[in-house]
Amino acid sequence: MSADESDLSLVQRAQKGEAGAFDALVRRYQHKVVKLVMRYVRNQTEAEDIAQEAFIKAYRALPRFRGDSAFYTWLYRIAINTAKNALAARARNPVQFDLDRGGGDDGDAPGDLQDRMTDTATPEALALTEEIRATVTAAIEQLPEDLRTAIMLRELEGMSYEEIAAAMECPVGTVRSRIFRAREAVDARLREIFDGGLGRGEVAG
Secondary structure, eight states: OOHHHHHHHHHHHHHTTOHHHHHHHHHHHHHHHHHHHTTTOSOHHHHHHHHHHHHHHHHHHGGGOOSSSOHHHHHHHHHHHHHHHHHHHTTOOSOOOOTTOSTTOTTOSOGGGGGGGOOOSSHHHHHHHHHHHHHHHHHHHTSOHHHHHHHIIIIISOOOHHHHHHHHTSOHHHHHHHHHHHHHHHHHHHHIIIIIISOOHHHHO
16 A cells, blocks of 8 residues: 555545544654744744644644545645744744754755765865855745745655645646746855855866
């Protein structure tokens, strides 16, 4: 049984009133949802509160879930909207992005930028890597919200374009455009380092 089929089975059981089934879904996705929310807020406690609220909303909306998309895609959309609403209510910046977060899970660094961010043994390369990380973080923080969310879901969560489109409720073509524009913006910032800042273009190759 695939993950999606397993999720759907648990959803159907939960819809029939089996409390343990939804608990199993919470345990399966709690860490991922908290990690996702942490891209919006840097406070662990706040992220956990928002994640809990998202699960509550998902539970209440569960009777309306028909399996048109994967459960986790549906859940991620709820979590994203809950995080946005929480931040809007508190009049805070919409996204706080930190590449070093995520508890060491795979996928914390944007895949297309991985080669530029590979650690090496030399102090000079380590210093450059840290500057690259800081530059990428700053570049993504300055992106418009729709671009930030798209590249976050693609590069950090590993979601497909179709899944991101479902989570963001927009066409796949729009997702591709947003991710392309986000990567272009990040690359432009990185070129400032390699071409002008530290003059170590060979590291980028």
